[in-house]
Amino acid sequence: xxxxxxxxxxxxSPGQTARITCSGDALPKQYAYWYQQKPGQAPxxxxxxxxxxxxxxxxxxxxxSSGTTVTLTISGxxxxxxxxxxxxxxxxxxxxxxxxxxxTKLTVL
Amino acid sequence: QVQLQESGPGLVKPSETLSLTCAVxxxxxxxxxxxxxxxxxxxxxxxxxxxxxxxxxxxxxPSLKSRVTxxxxxxxxxxxxxxxxxxxxxxxxxxxxxxxxxxAAAGSNWFDPWGQGTLVTVSS
Numbered sequence: 001x002x003x004x005x006x007x008x009x010x011x012x013s014p015g016q017t018a019r020i021t022c023s024g025d026a027l028p029k030q031y032a033y034w035y036q037q038k039p040g041q042a043p044x045x046x047x048x049x050x051x052x053x054x055x056x057x058x059x060x061x062x063x064x065s066s067g068t069t070v071t072l073t074i075s076g077x078x079x080x081x082x083x084x085x086x087x088x089x090x091x092x093x094x095x096x097x098x099x100x101x102x103x104t105k106l107t108v109l
Numbered sequence: 110q111v112q113l114q115e116s117g118p119g120l121v122k123p124s125e126t127l128s129l130t131c132a133v134x135x136x137x138x139x140x141x142x143x144x145x146x147x148x149x150x151x152x153x154x155x156x157x158x159x160x161x162x163x164x165x166x167x168x169x170x171p172s173l174k175s176r177v178t179x180x181x182x183x184x185x186x187x188x189x190x191x192x193x194x195x196x197x198x199x200x201x202x203x204x205x206x207x208x209x210x211x212x213a214a215a216g217s218n219w220f221d222p223w224g225q226g227t228l229v230t231v232s233s
Contacts, residue, residue, distance in 0.1 A: 026216075029216070030215065031216050031217065033219040035155075035220075041225075042223040042225055043155065043204075043220075043223055044222075044223070045220065045222075088219065089216060090216040090218070092215070093215060095168065095215055096160060096215065097215040097216070097218075098170075100154060100157065102154050103154045
């Protein structure tokens with residue numbers, strides 16, 4: 001089955017830039033999506049279609065894609081950004097398909 | 110603003126069927142969109158279970174397809190999940206969510222917003 005690979009953890013100091021990667025063979029052909037999940041809460045969409053930001057999501061959240069890797073970038077990280085982040089995409093073939101990455105724990109030092 | 114709320118038993122016995130309902134408010138399901146179920150075992154990551162269109166068309170995770178049924182009741186503005194022959198491995202927080210993409214091509218689907226989730230424990 002198709003897999004999306006994320007680093008288990010990323011740590012940054014407040015005000016720095018955090019970059020969380022997600023790798024998958026089909027990413028050159030498929031969009032990626034990113035969710036933020038804080039403890040005890042439901043996931044929240046922060047990026048869709050690789051780089052689009054939903055309304056209400058701060059501008060410091062951005063997404064990019066290059067080859068088999070997509071990246072969620074959080075510029076000027078704030079303490080409130082500490083959370084788990086999940087990428088989501090699909091295999092390159094067929095109809096409706098949803099695959100999540102394993103998640104990355106972002107720690108703000 | 111669309112809101113989703115999961116409901117159902119918090120404890121299910123092994124080998125029985127897990128049944129959950131997602132009530133939607135602020136939007137009429139019959140107007141369109143896909144609606145999905147996602148689960149998260151305690152301390153683990155997210156797993157897509159399946160999605161349903163307002164017309165009743167369904168798509169399921171291949172790894173769960175043999176045990177999953179998702180249905181929609183537009184008259185009650187809700188959709189439901191049934192997962193049969195459950196084991197302890199099915200213990201998880203179950204979320205329902207809207208897929209606002211409007212299409213079924215692979216890679217074009219995402220979830221926003223999500224319900225708050227409901228913990229279902231499988232134990233005798």
